Amino acid sequence: MTQPRMPIESGVPDHFQYMHPVMRKNYGQWDWHERPRPGVLHHVAKSGDSVWTVRAGTQRQMDVYTIRKLCDIADQYAEGHVRFTIRSNIEFMVSDEKKVAPLIEALEKNGFPIGGTGNSVSMISHTQGWLHCDIPASDASGAVKSLMDELHHEFTHEEMPNRVRITTSCCQINCGGQGDIAINIQHTKPPKINHDLVANVCERPSVVARCPVAAIRPAMVNGKPSLEVDEKKCICCGACFPPCPPMQINDPEHSKFAIWVGGKNSNARSKPTFHKLVAAGIPNNPPRWPEVGAVVKKILRVYKEDARDWERIGEWVERIGWPRFFELTELPFTKYHVDSWRGARHSLNASAHIRF
Amino acid sequence: MTQPRMPIESGVPDHFQYMHPVMRKNYGQWDWHERPRPGVLHHVAKSGDSVWTVRAGTQRQMDVYTIRKLCDIADQYAEGHVRFTIRSNIEFMVSDEKKVAPLIEALEKNGFPIGGTGNSVSMISHTQGWLHCDIPASDASGAVKSLMDELHHEFTHEEMPNRVRITTSCCQINCGGQGDIAINIQHTKPPKINHDLVANVCERPSVVARCPVAAIRPAMVNGKPSLEVDEKKCICCGACFPPCPPMQINDPEHSKFAIWVGGKNSNARSKPTFHKLVAAGIPNNPPRWPEVGAVVKKILRVYKEDARDWERIGEWVERIGWPRFFELTELPFTKYHVDSWRGARHSLNASAHIRF
Amino acid sequence: MTKKMHDTPMLDQLESGPWPSFVTGLKRLAKDKDMMVDLLGQLEYSYKTRLGYWKGGTASVIGYGGGVIPRFSEVADRFPESKEFHTLRIMPPPGMHYNTDILRKFCDIWEKHGSGLIALHGQSGDIMFQGCTTEKVQEAFDEINELGFDMGGAGPSVRTSMSCVGHARCEHSCYDEGRAHRSVLNNFTDDLHRPALPYKFKFKYSGCANDCMNSIQRSDMAIIGTWRDDIQVKQDEVKKFVKAKGRKYVIDNVVTRCPTQCLSLNDDDTLAIDNRNCVKCMHCINVMTKALSPGKDRGATILVGGKRTLKIGDLMGTVIVPFMKLESDEDFEKLVELGRNIIDFWAENGLEHERCGEMIERIGLANFLEGIGLDIDPAMLANPRTNPFIRMDDWDDEAAKWKARKTG
Amino acid sequence: MTKKMHDTPMLDQLESGPWPSFVTGLKRLAKDKDMMVDLLGQLEYSYKTRLGYWKGGTASVIGYGGGVIPRFSEVADRFPESKEFHTLRIMPPPGMHYNTDILRKFCDIWEKHGSGLIALHGQSGDIMFQGCTTEKVQEAFDEINELGFDMGGAGPSVRTSMSCVGHARCEHSCYDEGRAHRSVLNNFTDDLHRPALPYKFKFKYSGCANDCMNSIQRSDMAIIGTWRDDIQVKQDEVKKFVKAKGRKYVIDNVVTRCPTQCLSLNDDDTLAIDNRNCVKCMHCINVMTKALSPGKDRGATILVGGKRTLKIGDLMGTVIVPFMKLESDEDFEKLVELGRNIIDFWAENGLEHERCGEMIERIGLANFLEGIGLDIDPAMLANPRTNPFIRMDDWDDEAAKWKARKTG
């Protein structure tokens, strides 16, 4: 037997080797930019150099044929360099404005939508779902595809008051993070325990420790060491499931979708904010999740009509107030919107500020 | 023996019987007001009636001679009616503008300062202290008198950016409430327990329950039931002292003053806010507490110079930022300013918003 | 009468300076009252040793469980004449209006039965007759009571209440504070006079969001005036104001200060108001008192749970009724009933020494509202929850309730 | 190669519509790969039953403890060819720049050893080579590694990092994100490849406060560009902008949107900036990209503790270094050292499965700062404490420290 190959612990590779030459040349020396049209950025360096970027949507989970197709386009119409954005959009850089139109044409012909810039709805942050993850209650690829189909116009046009960043998460862990709109699985029933498996599969003390509300107790069931859940305490968060798969939280019926709005990571104008619950109890309905799409589109429509330029969704609601948000979106307001977690008092209206 | 007299449970008396007739006549029908000079309000009713109010400071804890003197003035220069404000200022109402000047003259001659209106520093909210309370670590009457002596000019003039409402509290219970500036006792050492007395005086279980951090345990000391305090946990709040006087929290040396700014009850512009710690470790130094006065005056001076019209102290700091507040006031910033209580995360800077 | 004054070198220093001196007042009383001679002595002793020397105990009047704050001296051996120095808390009229006649009567009674020291007023609003022996408490109270004044609150009870001058002299007032104050409090005299609640419960009444009574933070139930329709604008007065102060002043001090950016100064110096987004904060009305006034459809917002700091940290009151009309007899009855429901629920569910706001923090606002039979409303929130930590398997039922309310 | 496709009526519906379809991609791969035939079968089965069928297990490469996400099918009896479907997480270059050459090489390797499915990129930034048997993991990795790419993070370790396009193409960029990214990460390869920390630890790099990497909320340590001096203004460009857009547009969209009201449009259409109160939020610069730019004295703000929701609720990162220069070699070494100190302290004091932010919440920011040897600063706070619940008998010493720092 040969020596096993030990990894070359090279870490993060050098980016300059792959970077478009104009970007490399003007690294750290950019001056300003403009958006000639949706999906296109024009950056001007202090040296006077320009680079045009064309941004296109992808399905993220790409087969090699799709990637090669994108490479072909890059080689033929761009200058052989691409980059990807945090939202799995692909960007082609060209140093000559004339190359922009043919590039766009090639991309569109091959089914890649051009957009995602400025005040558009960009690609939805994508997680794993049934395709790969071991804990999902829904699918990410399918849900994102369905939603992006519906939001195609909003991706390819810049008609929103400000950019809209949507995230999805296929379990309550929320690998998708905060979003202007976040579409997240919300379990609504405590886990059902498969007692036969607990003894073998779970480290019981660490599962017990994982529960945020101490609802899990070690217990003997049918003479075997297992666990039991205090269903009155359980907040159905699913935290017990990854370390202990027999604590089955996923349920075809009772794992629902919840929709949140007003998450914001940027510091522009207002400080970053977390997203807030606005709708729940939405069925997990593959392959196209029409009920989810309906709520998202309703929120987007109202935002588009009512918000001022540069107002992100959360900033807009902050100005018009939550009562009006629920009125305009016609979403039901329930006791579940009222925070009951630690520090809930910070979310109450501790003022006489009310809009009527 | 005669029958004991049972109380007439009359409750809150009718206010109309004591109200100035012009106010009674125009009850609920006022139209607008102006402040012709500091300490004087002119209210105009929809009927066209006017009432002039002259506001004067008092020592709150008044001897009957002082009260009778005020009554004499009211009878001679006003129209026999007065009211008191929430800040123990007295108000004389007259229906004729001509009466204002003589009234002011009489009040001033008798040592009652005219002011407390508009953008002045009004009378400090007054608590009991050593004069009457069973738990004070300082005196209220003396501290308020000393401070108001120093702030006399600010009471009689309207030179602040907005009104300034100062509160004092002679123990950490804080009967004085929130203030633009709050001057509160802050204990700095855990209570010393007088074990001999505990058995007789304290209901031990309720004292244990009163401690916010569960630092008190029942214990046997010298064979007698007593209590012990976990000094590592104890936050020196003094909550155990009222129900259990042997838990001596008051200390001539270690009960210090702390100063807080930015409390605001009104909803004008910004929502109401709590005051925030800015200075501590200030000696409890009767009879004139000069160190307290020095800090308060420093804060007021900077506020007066730097704030914009209508900005309350908290709103001003919110705009200029806390680093600049500490810079301008030259108050030391310490780790104790960093919240360590439940929900402390809400007080951290969860943004990249920083002024340099 | 003749007792020699103690040396009070520290207190003496408090006789100088421009502010009225309580020490001068105490000394004047001490001329006739030995009790005050020793009180001054004890106070000087406190100043010197930097410690207090009062302790509690019992003192009361027949028929009532509270309202007298008993004080016994721990240094009575040195200062025997002030060994008892109790305070009577007496409820003031709403708005703290008096005529000289009633004040003089108070003075006479207190000169006769007490120390002669009266605090106007305590931080909860009471007239505090301070300094009385156990023996004299009853007589003093009887005479005060005969004047039409009643005992205030102390202990775990409904407490004395305060209301702003409001309707009596303030153009901002959105409801009759005095009527609300008396309607509610005089329905709770039993809970006020006979302490039997988990802890204290305070009502405070402010006629508008300026909240001159600090109600949001210093009362368990705050009644704050507001309105639902448009701000009343006298555009001619706006123009005059702009003319007098200048456009820049108006923009910098009014327009840009609106918390929801709903003001805009038109080119013709009139003011445009986006009333839909006005949060009734009062600022613009405060600045332009002649030109602007609250709307005509007035009432109050009710907030619950304010208190100071011990033992979970300060609490602001938070909205539980966004708007309540306060005009008809029925309206005021509803207000009383609301207070009653809250106090009943809290009396049943509050722990010992747990204020209403602390209970709400413990059980959650939604449960509290359910307990007192109120519907939830988004106006009660700064924002909906930001965490998913909640079991909501009956979402559909809850959603249906909202829809029924909206259509019904 | 020849395995018959399963019926996938539900997935088939995802082939329509304007957005690129992953199903079409999977089907294309299935033409050559039986693994993908069964993968589609299992996925359709998930769609039908609305349940997932993957479980964890072990898969790794020699020399590393993490970076492969092992997936074994629970329905391998029905779909045997995809019974193993592991993912290799591979670290991208900063800014995710590629040329077609390297992408094509990835495709070739993955076509050979894996399923042919590559995700660009994972939410943590990894290139995810998805779908590999246990057997092939090593070979695939070896070839990728030979291209100069290294394994990403998984498990309780330092994780793969992301940095914005920044210096490469963005005029807002306040420091060299790529350099910072590589300097730090490549000093933590051991902690990245051999999971031995309490939990995951993520670094993210954004060149300015727009935070295009979501670093504040999605990383344990966020490095966000900023500046200390005045915003650079080209007043002639301001004038052009005002001319093009109109004064009203500029006032409504720039001036009134500044969070600290430090902008004012002069009468001559130039812009006045109160730089002292500017909080570097980026808004005005975003709107007037040609006229305004960050100042010249640039660097970064460091925030620590961001993460998503379990188990105490979402945490934002909070400031621990208001400003750090990032220019010289020493500056970057200091950044690495800071990361090292934080990770060391957390490794020692964090509980199992406790993120750094959760630890800070538990022990308090002041203790954390002391632990890592940083001085406190008011810029770290939204506001000082509002409660008095703290023992501070060594206030004087602490005050002296501040004074020494200020004068020293």
Ligand code: SRM
């Ligand atoms: C390419 C990308 C960075 C990268 O390295 O990949 C990027 C690039 C730019 N961002 Fe971004 N942002 C990118 C993700 C983000 C994100 C993160 C996200 O999408 O999850 C945010 C934070 C969103 C949030 O708050 O949750 C983000 C918040 C901003 C903002 C702040 C907007 C605001 O008002 O809140 C700006 C400023 C602006 O556009 O005015 C900005 C501005 C820009 C500029 C204009 C910077 C520049 O001068 O080059 C770039 C072009 C933007 C455009 O699309 O018009 N970028 N930007 C990312 C593109 C994502 C995509 O494909 O859609």
Ligand code: SRM
């Ligand atoms: C007399 C009094 C009510 C009473 O029933 O006793 C009162 C009376 C008025 N207040 Fe007040 N306020 C009174 C205590 C308060 C308090 C409570 C306190 O002092 O602790 C507050 C809340 C302070 C806080 O936020 O903590 C208060 C916050 C206001 C405000 C809001 C100011 C702001 O911008 O935040 C206004 C509006 C204004 O003046 O612009 C106001 C306005 C007024 C007006 C102008 C209302 C009117 O039109 O008549 C009255 C004359 C004010 C003046 O002094 O110039 N009043 N006012 C109180 C006088 C106290 C004193 O002797 O100093």
Ligand code: SRM
């Ligand atoms: C007299 C007064 C201060 C003054 O000089 O004005 C006062 C004095 C006392 N207060 Fe107070 N409080 C007074 C208004 C307040 C206020 C202000 C208010 O009502 O708006 C507050 C803050 C608001 C609140 O309710 O939270 C206040 C919060 C407290 C607390 C803390 C309550 C809490 O829930 O945290 C205590 C402690 C307790 O009750 O256990 C307290 C306890 C006390 C006791 C009874 C101390 C004790 O346990 O023995 C003091 C009796 C002093 C005495 O010898 O007369 N006092 N107390 C005020 C009542 C006079 C009156 O009836 O008008």
Ligand code: SRM
């Ligand atoms: C693959 C990926 C989603 C995707 O499709 O892009 C992902 C997938 C998983 N995440 Fe994640 N997370 C991914 C980015 C994130 C992010 C976003 C980020 O990094 O910016 C977050 C939120 C930020 C954060 O760190 O809080 C995130 C928060 C979590 C958490 C919650 C951590 C917490 O402290 O609350 C878990 C649970 C855990 O680690 O115990 C988790 C756990 C997982 C696990 C390992 C589930 C598990 O326990 O088995 C998932 C493996 C899926 C799979 O089969 O590959 N994942 N995860 C992302 C990583 C790809 C990559 O390496 O590039």
Ligand code: SF4
């Ligand atoms: S959100 Fe949940 S199910 Fe989806 S990839 Fe992340 S851990 Fe897996």
Ligand code: SF4
């Ligand atoms: S679902 Fe969450 S709350 Fe319920 S038992 Fe599991 S970990 Fe605990």
Ligand code: SF4
């Ligand atoms: S603040 Fe404390 S010491 Fe002062 S009166 Fe109130 S309870 Fe007594």
Ligand code: SF4
């Ligand atoms: S002072 Fe406060 S924290 Fe300390 S033992 Fe007493 S009640 Fe507990």
Ligand code: SF4
């Ligand atoms: S609270 Fe409002 S109504 Fe009452 S006195 Fe103050 S300003 Fe007038």
Ligand code: SF4
């Ligand atoms: S009352 Fe307040 S919120 Fe309403 S318009 Fe005036 S300033 Fe704006």
Ligand code: SF4
């Ligand atoms: S974070 Fe700032 S520097 Fe980086 S790409 Fe976004 S806008 Fe440019």
Ligand code: SF4
């Ligand atoms: S960067 Fe933000 S805070 Fe600074 S001047 Fe511009 S808008 Fe104001």
